[in-house]
Amino acid sequence: MTSVLHGRQLARLLGRWDAGRGIPDYVALATAVRGLLNDGRLALGLRLPAERELATALGISRTTVTAGYRLLRESGHVTSRRGAGSWTTMPGGARVGAAGIWSPSTTPDMIDLGRAALDAPPELTVAAAEALTDLPRYLGDAGYHPVGLIELRTAVADGYTRRGLPTSPEQIMITSGVQNALDLAVRLLVPVGQPVLVESPTYPNALVGFAARRSRMLTYGLDDAGWDGELLLDNLRQNRPRVAYLIPEFQNPTGHLMPQPLRERLPAAAHSAGTDLIIDESFVDLALDVEEMPLPVASFDRHARVLTIGGMSKTYWGGLRIGWVRAAAPVVQRLAAVRVGVDMSGPVLDQLVAARLLAHASSVVEARRVRLRRQRDVLMAALRERLPEWRFRVPAGGVTLWLELDAPISSPLCRAVERYGIRLAPGPRFGMDGTMERFLRMPFTLPERDLLEAVDRMVEARGDLDAPYPRGYDTPALVA
Template identity: 70%
Template sequence: MTSQVRGGQLARLLGQWHALPGRRRSPDYAALAGAVRGLLADGRLPLGVRLPAERELAEALKISRTTVTAAYRELRESGHLASRRGAGSWTMLPGGHRVASSGLWTPTDDLDMIDLSCAALAAPPELIHAARSAAEDLPRYLHGAGYHPTGIVELREAVAQGYADRGLPTSPEQIMVTSGTQHALDLVLRLGLPPGGSVLVESPTYPNALAALAARRARIATHGLALDGTGWDAELLLGSLRQTRPRMAYLIPEFQNPTGHLMPAELRERVVAAAHAAGTDLVVDESFVDLPLDGVELPPPTAAFDRHSRVVSIGGMSKPYWGGLRIGWVRASAPQVQRLAAARVGVDMASPVLDQLVAVHLLQAAPAIAAARRSQLTVQRDALLAALAERLPDWRVRIPRGGVTLWAELDGPISSALSRAAEEVGVRLAPGPRFGLDGTLERFLRLPFTLPAPELVDAVGRIAAVRYDLDRASRPRWREPAVIA
């Protein structure tokens, strides 16, 4: 069923649409149509949503119905609105678009695009050898049905050993292999969060985690992170847990996505204690734990402070190894793992055996792969920082000591507008509002340093050029093929 946005709701989303850059040089209907396209572009107005009737929107905006009629007509002509007599008008995309893995709606001929919307590395050279070795190991599993809901024993043992090496004794029975970290989060939410349950998350945070919570119709509260320092205000975070007593909290303590912050050991211990007192389950995303930079020493895992099975840890192969290898895992108590396996039956039964064998061989080579990744990321991060300092000196950027992203504070609330403009010059960005709720974070932009240094420097040059063009633009320029859903 198509959802609908009411006139008052759309009016609130549009805000000061008549005060957009270049407003005085464009008629009211064009400015209104451009503002609606802007909402589509930063994800605040979803696709397939029925817009209010012309009269209703005109009353909500206190403008003439003729203006709304002309704006809807322009949106239909640009391919962003479909209308049918008696059925209304709903948002859509121009023809020739598809959904990319980054979550962006993109054209099919964008091979020359520098994609900074996806914070992931290309596959390491060791992957080929691991795949060949896995194929040689596969016959040992062919005599059975191939369903292993908690994962093959070899991989569970390897993951458990990884936790033990970090100072957290773990048995294979405490590990469940999943089809990626996002799948792990989805299963944990299915098991531990009833529809409409309350959840505390950081702001900003990982967009796909917000999508998973939205699918559970969760009531989300946020804890805002600072650009400086450790990021987390301990008293505010602990106070939020005590006062709101959420059913669950989702945190990224290792090189938080997108800010790159690292939670200190003392705060981890206090968060676990506060969660236990509040009756809150902690879901700890460790996607970036293998990627410390500059010789940073990692604190103990958050679960090391858990004495009451309140902490569920999730992680996977996507960030340190390759996103195309859909292997993730959950670390929890053995009874929780069994309950997760039972919940999984209605989702996907089990992860592919061959992929799991590839993961086993990659984990055997983990020290060498991780060292090469850290060296590569350090060079690329420093190249990106230098380019930003030279071309965009007014932007405020904290140097991350791990992970794969910078969280830049811009020189104005222009993140969505800048992202649209950058698309015009071949750079795809993920604007700040994607990492929060209700269209906030327009002063921020996530910049991953996962591409080769020359591409990052080139991208910054293009971004700088369009940034300064924004101040001189006579009217908004909307690129149709790149709408964020």
């Protein structure tokens, strides 16, 4: 069944859609709707409000809405059928991109800063060759291993033990990436419609996962310093969410690192509130300026309230779809029972490659840190020189800068930079209800030359926003 967007809902998402554009209202309306598609705040296949209803909600003439919808049909962002209404669609020649949003099928000159991910390390080729020698051992059975291969579970468990959290293979379940780990945890822990607590800002795909369960999302806002411990713990006690999803290690997108005193108090507070903690450690290996990492949150769990999820996407390679859950052994078995109804088990060969690659962890991680530290510093220097009005704090790890812009222009800026061959993720993608227009996430995972070129093009795009509207509509390269 097609979801229906009502006029008042679209009006709220559009916000000040006609402010200061200097162009006809119908063009501004169409451009603003495309912007919502670009940053993922409007889904494909969503039925738009009727022209009269939207005109009433926006306080404009129906003629303006009719003309705006006509432009959207011409650009391929809306399809209409008499008697059935209008719904959001995809322009021709687009596909589902790796970032979970729609992108053009051919963009050879695009500098893609929408994805906070690295290319594969050279050790991956070696690990893949080594894994082929391991494969014959598994060819004699059906190949289904719902909790994962024992050698990979052992390697992951050993990694936790080295970090000061004793872990056995029975406490590890291998999944098809971190997103799969989160999905399984949510399926197990969160009944439909129950409240969940998320940080603001947070990882966009986590919001999508909770929304799929029709969860009632509560937010805890991070500040410049990260988490206010007392406020976070009070939030748990007062709201008693079923689950709290937190990213303590180099939080995505802000880069904050949760201090150990708060980690020590979190599990007990969660237990008192009847809350389970889903702790996302996707970036835990990517410490750049930290002398000693704090202990994992699960180190202080006395009541089996903490499910830790992690994986190989950020440190190693996103194309190797390997994630995991660390939890109490009985919880792992319950997760396996849930998984059987979703995807049975992960690919055997991928898990063998992952186990071999983890044997090269020290060399891979150190090389990643050196590279990211260098690219981060180059990007920060360029931003300070070319865009001094923008503010950011230096992240001690992870792969992103969380930029505070000089005005609430994140979404229009991301639309503007596409004309210059840059793809960015605007601030509203990391929050709820269209907030965070003053913020922008910028990863430093690309080579220095691409980062410098990106900043130069962003300077030009920023200037376009202050100038009279310079041109007609250009078809966006990115639609959701």
